[in-house]
Amino acid sequence: MQFDWSQLGPLLAIIHLLGIAAACHAILNTRTSQGAIAWAVSLATMPYLTLIPYLFLGRSKFAGYADARRLRNATLRSRARAPEWDELLSTGEWPVEELGARVIQTMAQLGGMPIVPGNSVRTLVNGEATFSAIFEAIEQAHHYVVVQFFIVHADTLGEMLKDTLIQCVARGVRAFFLYDSIGCFDLPASYVNALRAGGVVVHPFSTRRHFVNRFQLNFRNHRKIVVVDGERAFVGGHNVGVEYLGAKPPLSPWRDTHIEVRGPAVANIQFAFTEDWYWVTQELPDCEPPPVAPCDDNMFCLVMPTGPADRQETCSLIFVEAINAARQRLWITTPYLVLDEAVFSALRLAVLRGVDVRIMIPGRRDHYVVFEASTLYAFDAIRAGIRIFRYQPGFLHQKVLLIDDVAAVVGSANLDNRSFRLNFEIMVLTVHRGFAAEVETMLLRDFEQAVEIDRTEYRDARAWRKMTMHLARLFAPIL
Known part of the structure; x- marks a missing residue:
C-alpha cells in the first residue's frame, strides 16, 4: 500500500x-x-x-489529591490539638528556645501538622538494622500493620516481608500494604496475588483516578512508612530490596538511614499513610491509632508530609526554612544534589553568616544523568563556600539534615527537584539535643569515610566531561 x-x-x-x-x-x-x-x-x-x-x-500539579487531603486534614487537626498551638507557644511548653518559635511555627504550617512532645526516636543505620527492627515490630503486632514503600522487589528481602505480613494476618492482625505503581513496575503479579490470598489488603498508588493524571510518570509516592499498632513507626530512605542490605554490587555496601519513632508523633506519620490510602481507595483503613502515652525521652517531633498536591512548594520551602534556622552548623547527606534557586540561595546565605555548611553526596553513581548534573551543582556549591564530600565505601542513599546541636531531619526527601516538586515525601524533624548528638556521631563516622572535593576536580576535567555535566543539568526540572 x-x-x-x-x-x-x-x-x-x-x-x-x-x-x-x-x-x-x-x-x-x-x-x-x-x-x-x-x-x-x-x-x-x-x-x-x-x-x-x-x-x-509535563504536569507539575497532581489533580484531585489536594481536595481529598484537605478533607481529611480537618480530622487530624482536631485530634492533634492544633488550635492550642499559640497558647502552648506563649507558655513556653514548646522548644522555642532550641530552634526558634518562628521556625517551628513555619514548618508546622508548611507540613500541615503540629509539633508534638513526648516521643522517642532512634536511628537505624543501614539495611540490616532497619529491617531487623521492622520485622521484629511486625512480628510483635497485636492489632494492625500498615506498610508503604516506593520500591518493592520480589527478592529475598521482599519475600521475607511478604511472608511476615501473611503470618500477621494468620494470627488475626490486620495488614495494609501500599506500593507505588511506577516504583514497583517490575513487581510480579504473583507477589501481589500471594499477599491478597493471605489476607493482606494491597493497593498500588497510582495517578490514574483523574484523567488529567492518567499518563503521568511524575507524582510518584516516594514515602517509606511502616506503622505497627499506632505505637511504633519507621520512616527513612530504605526501600525493599537486597541492594538496601548491601547485597548488590557495584553499589554495595549501601549506606542508608531509617528512624524508629515511638510516641504521639506516630499518629501523625500514620495519617500521612491514611491520606495516600484514601486517595487510592476512597476508604479509610480500619486501623485508627489508639491514644499513646508520652515517652520518657520527651522528644519534640514534627512530621512533615509533602507533595505535588500541596498549594505551595512545601518540600523546597521546608529545606529553605531549615537552612535559614542554622546558626553554627548545617550538615546534609543526600544521594542526589539538584538544587533549585531558593535552596541554593539559602545555602549561600548560610555560608556568608558563618555557618559550617557541609553536604555529603555519593562517590558512586546509580543514575548517570543525575550523577553528572549533581557533580556540576557540587562544583557550583564549592565556589559558594559550601564544603562537598563524596562518600567512598559504597552508594550513599541516606537523607539526613543536622541543624546546629539541637535538631535533625530524617526522611525520604532528596535534595533535588523531583523531591521538591514531583514526589510525595515524608520527613520527621526532631528537636532534641540528645538525638542531635546521636545524628552527629553517625555523620562524623560517614565524613571519616568521605573525601572532600575542591574546584580543581572540575577545572581538570576533560572538555567532553564538562559538556556532559552541563547537558545533564538541562534536565534538572525532571531530575
Whole structure:
C-alpha cells in the first residue's frame, strides 16, 4: 500500500497545532519560569519530539489529591490539638528556645501538622538494622500493620516481608500494604496475588483516578512508612530490596538511614499513610491509632508530609526554612544534589553568616544523568563556600539534615527537584539535643569515610566531561 503524501501536510499542521496548545498549557501550569520556557519553546518548535514526553512528564500539579487531603486534614487537626498551638507557644511548653518559635511555627504550617512532645526516636543505620527492627515490630503486632514503600522487589528481602505480613494476618492482625505503581513496575503479579490470598489488603498508588493524571510518570509516592499498632513507626530512605542490605554490587555496601519513632508523633506519620490510602481507595483503613502515652525521652517531633498536591512548594520551602534556622552548623547527606534557586540561595546565605555548611553526596553513581548534573551543582556549591564530600565505601542513599546541636531531619526527601516538586515525601524533624548528638556521631563516622572535593576536580576535567555535566543539568526540572 503506497503512502499518500498529500496527507502529510495536514498531519504536520495538526501536530504543530497540538504543540502550540501544549506550549500554552505549559506556560499556564508549569511551576517555574525556567521549566515553562523550556517546555514552551520545545513544544512550539519541535512538537514531533516533545509532545509525547510532555504527556508523560509535563504536569507539575497532581489533580484531585489536594481536595481529598484537605478533607481529611480537618480530622487530624482536631485530634492533634492544633488550635492550642499559640497558647502552648506563649507558655513556653514548646522548644522555642532550641530552634526558634518562628521556625517551628513555619514548618508546622508548611507540613500541615503540629509539633508534638513526648516521643522517642532512634536511628537505624543501614539495611540490616532497619529491617531487623521492622520485622521484629511486625512480628510483635497485636492489632494492625500498615506498610508503604516506593520500591518493592520480589527478592529475598521482599519475600521475607511478604511472608511476615501473611503470618500477621494468620494470627488475626490486620495488614495494609501500599506500593507505588511506577516504583514497583517490575513487581510480579504473583507477589501481589500471594499477599491478597493471605489476607493482606494491597493497593498500588497510582495517578490514574483523574484523567488529567492518567499518563503521568511524575507524582510518584516516594514515602517509606511502616506503622505497627499506632505505637511504633519507621520512616527513612530504605526501600525493599537486597541492594538496601548491601547485597548488590557495584553499589554495595549501601549506606542508608531509617528512624524508629515511638510516641504521639506516630499518629501523625500514620495519617500521612491514611491520606495516600484514601486517595487510592476512597476508604479509610480500619486501623485508627489508639491514644499513646508520652515517652520518657520527651522528644519534640514534627512530621512533615509533602507533595505535588500541596498549594505551595512545601518540600523546597521546608529545606529553605531549615537552612535559614542554622546558626553554627548545617550538615546534609543526600544521594542526589539538584538544587533549585531558593535552596541554593539559602545555602549561600548560610555560608556568608558563618555557618559550617557541609553536604555529603555519593562517590558512586546509580543514575548517570543525575550523577553528572549533581557533580556540576557540587562544583557550583564549592565556589559558594559550601564544603562537598563524596562518600567512598559504597552508594550513599541516606537523607539526613543536622541543624546546629539541637535538631535533625530524617526522611525520604532528596535534595533535588523531583523531591521538591514531583514526589510525595515524608520527613520527621526532631528537636532534641540528645538525638542531635546521636545524628552527629553517625555523620562524623560517614565524613571519616568521605573525601572532600575542591574546584580543581572540575577545572581538570576533560572538555567532553564538562559538556556532559552541563547537558545533564538541562534536565534538572525532571531530575
